[in-house]
Amino acid sequence: MTRRGWTAGAAVLLALLAGCAPPDVPRGRSVEAGAAPGSAATQPPPYRRWGLSAPLSAPPSQLRHPARPADGLAPVLDRIATTHKVVFLTFDDGAEKDPRFVDMVRELRLPVSMFLTDSVVGPGYGHFARLRSVGASVQNHTLDHAALRGLPYAGQRAEICGQQQKLRARFGVRPHLFRPPYGTYDTTTRKAAADCGIKAIVLWRATMNAADLTFTKGPARLRPGDIVSVPSTETPEPMLRERTTRLLRRVQEAGLTVGRLEDYL
Numbered sequence: 001m002t003r004r005g006w007t008a009g010a011a012v013l014l015a016l017l018a019g020c021a022p023p024d025v026p027r028g029r030s031v032e033a034g035a036a037p038g039s040a041a042t043q044p045p046p047y048r049r050w051g052l053s054a055p056l057s058a059p060p061s062q063l064r065h066p067a068r069p070a071d072g073l074a075p076v077l078d079r080i081a082t083t084h085k086v087v088f089l090t091f092d093d094g095a096e097k098d099p100r101f102v103d104m105v106r107e108l109r110l111p112v113s114m115f116l117t118d119s120v121v122g123p124g125y126g127h128f129a130r131l132r133s134v135g136a137s138v139q140n141h142t143l144d145h146a147a148l149r150g151l152p153y154a155g156q157r158a159e160i161c162g163q164q165q166k167l168r169a170r171f172g173v174r175p176h177l178f179r180p181p182y183g184t185y186d187t188t189t190r191k192a193a194a195d196c197g198i199k200a201i202v203l204w205r206a207t208m209n210a211a212d213l214t215f216t217k218g219p220a221r222l223r224p225g226d227i228v229s230v231p232s233t234e235t236p237e238p239m240l241r242e243r244t245t246r247l248l249r250r251v252q253e254a255g256l257t258v259g260r261l262e263d264y265l
Helices: 003-017 099-108 125-133 153-171 187-195 240-253
Strands: 086-093 112-116 137-140 200-202 206-208 213-215 227-230
Touching (some): 086 240, 099 125, 099 240, 112 125, 153 187, 187 200, 227 240
Parallel strands (some): 086 112
Antiparallel strands (some): 206 213
């Protein structure tokens, strides 16, 4: 080896012994740290991808369940009596099968309750199976979306128990929450629901329409314990995920977060 070649080789050896990085890699930065544009390392956090300015707060873990009525009938609730700063998101019918909504529920870990009607869902149960797999719960909204108030016991029981059986066959679970179509019910509804294994009849105090929230009673603002209904719409716009983003913004503006309804009932 020539003296010049020995000198160059010695310089490289001394650099390695001194812990120097190769000349094309800056000191203190690994090769892997140079993530390519568009990679996962450069993506915004989920809450920003879904149009929120901050992540949703985690709901409390200490839960209390309301007492069942002594008369044996299913109780009727439009909000939960709680001091926890949570509201509950419920989605009706099953007409909207927005595939991106599944991504939204998964990425935000959003606890939502889906009240399904068999005649509305039709062949789309696979979509709700995907929602269940990412954390959504499936509950009862009758077989045919019939207005129950005034119907005889046998008819109401058939609508409620029939959907219980459908959902059990589809998902292997027997729902314990029920929402009567149009929010109408009577004592017969409460008896039929209890006889079908329902623990509570769930109404709502707030509704998220295409434009904004409306309220059935009380102050026109979200309060802890409110149950919010997000009904299906007859028009494709705005998409379900867009309406949900608007609702989540209102929830955060009120200093609240989203709780899992089933944990409170």
